[in-house]
Amino acid sequence: MSGMLPMHPRLVSLEGGEGAGKSTALAAVRELLAARGHEVVLTREPGGTPLAERIRGLLLDPGERTQGAAAEPLHPETELLLMFAARAQHVAQVVRPALERGAYVVSDRFTDSSYAYQGAGRGLDPQWIADLERRTVGLRPGLTLLLDLDVREGRARTSGRDLWPDRIESEQDDFFERVRRGFRQRAAAEPERFAVIDAAQPPQAVGRDVAAAVAAWLDRQVQA
Template identity: 75%
Template sequence: MTEALLTHPRLITLEGGEGAGKTSAITAVRELLQARGHDVALTREPGGTPLAERIRELLLDPRDEALAPETELLLMFASRAQHVRQVLRPALQRGAFVVSDRFTDSSYAYQGHGRGLDAEWIAALERRAVGLKPGLTLLLDLDVREGRARTAGRDLWPDRIESEQDDFFERVRAGFRARALAEPGRFRLIDASQPPVAVGAAVTDALSAYLGTLTDSDLA
């Protein structure tokens, strides 16, 4: 790939910490886009292709040896590079909206702020291995303790990330909020502490407003 970073208006991502309710928000996004007659491709990270899903298992399986932060970051971008080539670019080229549960902002938050890795290194990987930036990112923001309480007992065996301590997730949340503050034109901050119906309404309002800014060439 080239080192150009292209913002694509039909790439929509959802970000947030543990328990923020991204699954329900993605459903709201898909339903609104389909109601307006758009082709929608749903996907997730890490994962989205058979190979990327295998990398996901390496990243999240707590039974394996501990991952060095650098290993975690490079595996994330290996998965993401495959995801972009096999799923995102083909779907965007056919005119679909791509809605992804997590994208590169998660690497800045989790591996950058959470693990303490250099943001410039992440940015270089983003340019060279990904080349795409979302036109819209919906950030579901939630207090860490509330999010952890929501996910308590959800999985019998928490994965590698879920097993981290609260201070790690506080850094991750700060990382996401810093990203949103730095790029207010792309991010929409959603208060995920609200009841699910209110969160869904906030998501669809933000998406509707964004769609209203798109031109015919953006949708082509």
Template identity: 60%
Template sequence: MTPPLESQPRLVTLEGGEGAGKSTVLAALRAELERDAPVTCTREPGGTPLAERIRSLLLDASHEAPCVQSELLLMFAARAQLVCHVVRPALERGDWVLSDRFTDASYAYQGGGRGFDMQAIALLEREFVGIEPGLTLLLDVPVDVGLARARGRGGMDRIESEQEAFFERVREAYLARARSRPQRFVVIDASQPAADVAAAAVAALRAYRSRLA
């Protein structure tokens, strides 16, 4: 029988749909943690040379579009590589790990967005990831607002080019995950100005660390 997921208190993940402002928040959280602790930052999919190559296969719109099964398995292949070569070693060193997305993204995008079976995703998570964050900050933004921000950056990748209905399903799946796991998730209104979103995220991190002390 597969053992349950190990909660990793020093693993903090950022989740959210397109245009939620995760990069700005990640930088603020990193600066906060680096005041008194070693920090490793990474992203999904990606974070290792092999995982970055998988990322390019997944997101490049010029490639053949993967079926949902292939998309999910590629996501987990990149995630397994990241956990093995970056996340676990960093945690074992005593680092805090900040990740721009983690397994919750598969529940939201492949589960909610694509309609893939959530129990199958949970099985892959237990078999090939084995850990979950101690804290997940969900940057929640209305889909139309987030897409307008993402399109303003230009250069939309394959997933960013999906229809609005897809992202509505992604958002609802994220919010459902947050409602079912209130001990781990903090939902932050990411429609606010970037500085306010970053400040709210830092405050949530400080409150979380105070509970661990």
């Protein structure tokens, strides 16, 4: 289970549904860590390496752009395995090397997204996800910032942002409601790791709350 994996004290992840404003939060985390004199590596999932970015393209391509309307659908199990293939490459090539040299790694999504999207959203067995996490990742973030936002508000924010919504963005609201519940359940189960941020606030307030959560987390590490 993910709860048995060690939390790394320099790994931070940002999670949340569509339109939650992770870009604002990422900037706030980077600025605070840099201001304290730390090297910061920003990365994302799926992606983060050239090979993982190619897998990202397979995962998010809605099909119509490159293969026509009758494109082969991506099976939920295939989606999960591709996510972990990209994640394994990302962890091996970017995350672990940066952590080993003493940098802070801030990742736009990490393994919690698989529990929320492929687990809660697609209905896949969380124990299978946990086994893949144990075998291919082997660690949890020391801090996970969950940007929590009502699904309808999030969808309204993303409406019209991209003329070509990706495959996951094209899902229906009930899918994203399940994803949101999945994230919130994980946050409730691991309060020592998660900081839940009200993403319905204006961007400046979200950035302020994110910075405060990161600062409090850093201070707890110093006191420990």
